[in-house]
Amino acid sequence: MLNRRKGPAVRGPRAQMDRDLYKSSMQTTLKNYPNLDLIEASVQDLLLEEPSRLILDSSNENSRSKSQIRGVMIEQNGSTSELTSNAVVITTGTFLRGVLMLGHERYSGGRHLRDSEEVEPPSVGLAKTLARHDFELGRLKTGTPARIDGTTIDWDVLLPQPSEIPATPFSHLLQFKDEQPPMVAQGKVITCHQTATNEETHKLVMKYESSLPIYDGKDGSGNGPRYCPSIFKKVQRFPERTGHNCFLEPEGLKTDIVYPNGMSGPYPEDIQLLILRSMKGLEEVEIVRPGYDVEYDFVNPISLTHTMETKKIAGLYLAGQICGTTGYEEAAAQGIVAGANAGRSAISAGSKPFIIGRDEGYIGVLIDDLVTRGTSEPYRMFTSRAEYRISLRADNADLRLTQKGKDFGLVVDEERVAAVEARQHLIEDRIQKLRSFNLKVTEWASLGGKELMGGSKMSKKTGTKKTAEEILQMPHVTLRNVEEIMVTMDQQETSSEDSDSEKLTISPASVSDSVEAIVKYSSYVDRQHRDMESWRKAQGMRIPPDLTYEHKQFPTFSNEEIEKLNSVLPGTFAEASKISGVTPQSLVYLYHHVNKRNRKRDRLTKTINSQ
Structure with missing residues (x-):
């Protein structure tokens, strides 16, 4: 678990995969998956129905100006053929006009095969087709070590x-x-x-x-x-x-x-x-x-919608490094959304799109950043890019997204759904118990230790009562600290005649992290929402043109943010919010800084005018 010493909002599980076992397992899964046919071939080009040949739908003005995907041209065993489809997802990775580099040696390819000296050829035809349809293409590079x-x-x-x-x-x-x-x-x-x-x-x-x-x-x-x-x-x-x-x-x-x-x-x-x-x-x-580097084409993702469908070609979806991102998780996240929407649109045109909001998951933050801001360099996801990161934790991912996945037909495992519902119930039940259990502050201090449960301040509030929830919100107090006291008191109060009544127990590991995070972060979540609401209302507010962006004034800003703000010099917060790499937290910080500066200016002006 990464960042275990830090709070739950920035923790993330990490695992080292066995490449051979992973490859074998995934191939077996795909080969045995119902309603899925696997075709091993090289995609040479897209098959399109141009606008002039489309039967126009007068109710859909947008359809008149778009080409429509109708499949792909593939090469298999030396011969070409058409593979027709109502929706196509392109996930070319580093293959789009890819060039491999080792020292000053350059040769065409998307990557080296793992177990041989051979190179997998690049995708050139697709790049030319995208360029022909006026997609904004750029060049990025990535590398792999020896x-x-x-x-x-x-x-x-x-x-x-x-x-x-x-x-x-x-x-x-x-x-x-x-x-x-x-x-x-x-x-x-x-x-x-x-x-x-x-x-x-x-x-x-x-x-x-x-x-x-x-x-x-x-x-x-x-x-x-x-x-x-x-x-x-x-x-x-x-x-x-x-x-x-x-x-x-x-x-x-x-x-x-x-x-x-x-x-x-x-x-x-x-x-x-x-x-x-x-x-x-x-x-x-x-x-x-x-080790070697690979340089490849990417499509500026501002040409996509939130479903990952291209704005220029209906039915064509992009996902992964072709959208300017770097990293396995980033690519997988886009693939989920692009695949879900492509599948739904292919079966039923006009079906409700599968879109994850910025407040629902990091997938939503990633895609919203890409399609609204675009990117000029390889984009990587960080917790700091999310304005609601306190709520977007690894421990509550299932609670946030499983039901949404079920509603869109993406989660069909009933055991998984039942487990989420049971976990949700256990969490809510435990939080309710924390809210309803209370003791005098002196009792908390006596049972849990004065220093842990409030120190000397507790002795001054002898008659005051606090709930277990309020005690848990204190720094350094853990859920287990509180629950051990609750269990002890419950055992003392339960008489032998009530031996059949439900006994209070310590929370299982499957719910303890979520309960503790919900309680400890509750006030921060409220403040987070207030901050974001304040700065959203100030989108049209002007930023002083003489403002200098440097770490002395903005110590929490990253080097990337300082560099890009000085380069763009946004005139309003609306303009600043469109700069790729500038995080919501930094925009809020900038908003407070400008407000403070404006108040100081107004006070000075008032003083001068009164003289």
Whole structure:
């Protein structure tokens, strides 16, 4: 669990997948999935019905100006054929006019095959078709590090990063049933290890800068992920740093191949080896496959609707890196929404769209950012991008989205639905018990410890009563602290004659995190909504043109936000809200700053006029 030491709003489960087991499992799932046919072929182009040939629907003015998808042209075993469909989802990843780069060597391709030297060819026809229909295309790049031989690593000198046991399953159904993920239950877990770059590594990284590729984007420097940079970018941006962490992640249970997370850099292979061997534990490491970069086309996502359908071609949907994002979760999130809407529209034109709101999930934040602001660089999702992040927690994802998924036919597992309903009931019941249970503050302090339950302040309020909910809202007080007192008091008050009555117990793990978060965050959620409502009403409010954006005035702003605000210099908050990368929290901060500045100006003006 990432950020376990922080609050529930920023925690996130993470798991290291066995690539071979994952591939096998997903292929089996897809092959056995009802009503799904798998066709292995290369998509060469789109099949479109142009507007002039469409039978116009006078009730739908929009249909007159749009092309309509009617399928794709595929190549299979050397021959081409048409595959017709009312809806098509394009998820080309890095394949759209992809170019692979290793040092100064450039060659066409979307990626290297994992178990061979072969390259999967790029998708050129699709890129030309999108350009022909006036989609705004740009170039982005991403990179993958070398894969190294685990048998040549000195594991004993490295810092172990063991798996968490027991693990927190991704599946809320497993959590509710108090079950562990299959591999964890079988004891098949791995230990990653941590190493780091050093000053010698950094000298090599900068010494061989001239051997790096020359890209198409950004005047040759390439337009790569800001928040997942290559090792060269890390050293270049942070010259004061003496080291950067690198996590050595085995790719599976039955392979010696290791992924050195954090070390992407498309230097020539011999230079990559020099750089890796300068690091602790890797002095004798061998490279199995060198790392490389790939530069590819993307479509500015402002050309999409919230369903991920393109505005120019009806029935055509885009998802993943083609929309300017980077990251597996970001791609999967878009795929869910695009696939759901494409499927529904193909079956029933005009059906209600499947759209997740910004207040419902990070998927909604991601897609809304993309389609309303667009992006000029690889977009990655962060909790800071959401204005309602306190409510969008990993512990309540099932409560927020399962019913919505069921309503749209996306969740059909009755056991999963029943588990969510049961968990919802348990959470509501426990919160009600917290609200109805009360003791004098001196009793809370006596039973729970004065320092934990309010310290010396409690002794001054001898007759005052507080509910368990109010006590839980105090800093450092946990749900278990409160429940142990509640259970103790319940046992004392329950007579032997009432032995058949329901006994109060400690909350199960499947509900405790959610109960604690709901109670502790309740006042913050209210304030969050008030802040957002205030600044939304101020969309037309002007921002002073002489305002300078720097960390001294805006200490909470990221480097990206400072850079983009100084570049755009928005005149109103409406303009500022359209800048990709500027978060809602920063807009609220800016709103309060401008308000404070305006009040100070008004007071000064009033003073001068009164003299």
